[in-house]
Amino acid sequence: MNHEEVKKTAAESIIDADEAKAFGLIDQILKLEDKEWITILCEGFSDGNRLVGETFEKGNISLPELIYCSEVMKNVMDRIIKRVDSIPVETTGKILIATVEGDVHDIGKGIVASALKLAGFEVIDLGREVPVQTIVEAAERCGADIIGSSALLTSTLSEQKKLEMLLRDLGIRQKYKTMVGGAPCTARWAKKIGADAYSEDAIEAVRIAKELLKKK
Template sequence: MDKEQLFQAAAQSIVDADESRAMHLLEESKREGFDLLEVLMDGFGAGNEVLGERFDKGVISLPELIYAAEVMKNITAKILEVLDEDQRERIVSDRGTIVLATVAGDVHDIGKGIVASTLRTAGFKVVDLGCEVKVETILDAAEKYDADIIGTSALLTSTLPEQKKLEKLLVERGEKERFITMVGGAPCTTRWARKIGADGYSENALDAVRVALELIERRKSRQEDSHEQTD
């Protein structure tokens, strides 16, 4: 099996939630001497992206999503165990640090889990706080981990105010400019993000990666322009 064939098979193992197949392909990658970081990003990671797309379109069921997400989590952990320190550093901190949480009052965690996994595969360091997290706890974690982005998920209309509450708390603490904020979840929209003062909205896992990269690049550009004006 050549590299491209192995990548395709690895992606399909995630889509099929076939952990036995995924682990077999990992062992084959080792025997063939393939770059395991590349296998994770372009092989298994590609399957994770397909998984996110299918879930967002309603093609796969919730149980299928749960099983597949667990396979992706386990294969990622297995690969990270054997990567050297430099490679691990490349995969967890190339892009920036993101703190993710489902807001207080909301127990939905699966969709956020897919977003977290996809962001990690894209090179972000992700701190996933889980579900039913108070805004104070979210902000404290962002400060602790010196996050670039705070991402919150609200799957219930009744919990949307928690996202607004976070924006208000950032202003009260004088940290609105320190952190980029992103929102997501079924009742969220771009309009809602603008209304509460969030920096971005993502509709699905792939969109979350795109928006996160854009927002970080935009902030870097502003910082560079500011430095040039100061000089």
């Protein structure tokens, strides 16, 4: 299978809520022990998860179907993350990542965190619904190079702005590079609130994080 076939099959397994198909593909790819293939695999699952959400918003699938697909996606990512955590890598930088307060979505963040780990970053994942004060305190405690925040709801975008403001108010903004992401985020939003960068997906997040680390 080539990269596009892997991505297509991964996406289809989420859309069809076919956990057996997804797990079979994961086991097949992990045998290759190639970080690039794992990243491509994660991107495929992410595409499927996004399409399920879009289909639900259009009213073409029911809420129970959405929940079922989401549960498969969660189980799939749990399986991949466990494998990624066991792969030894030489760390090049430290990034703290979290989904902001008021937002329970963390599948996309989990994919980004896995991709960053595979790229050699030490990742401190605080999980979901994390207050900005907690994010800043954790960054100070662990000595992070980059702070990444995810907001999947338009109503929680303001938390990313609040994070930037808190770092400035504390006089420590210059200590960190900041990245934002999530469905309603844009490069324009990142610029507006004063964040250093915006990334649309996991692969772009890795590229941008490496660039930010060089500038730090």
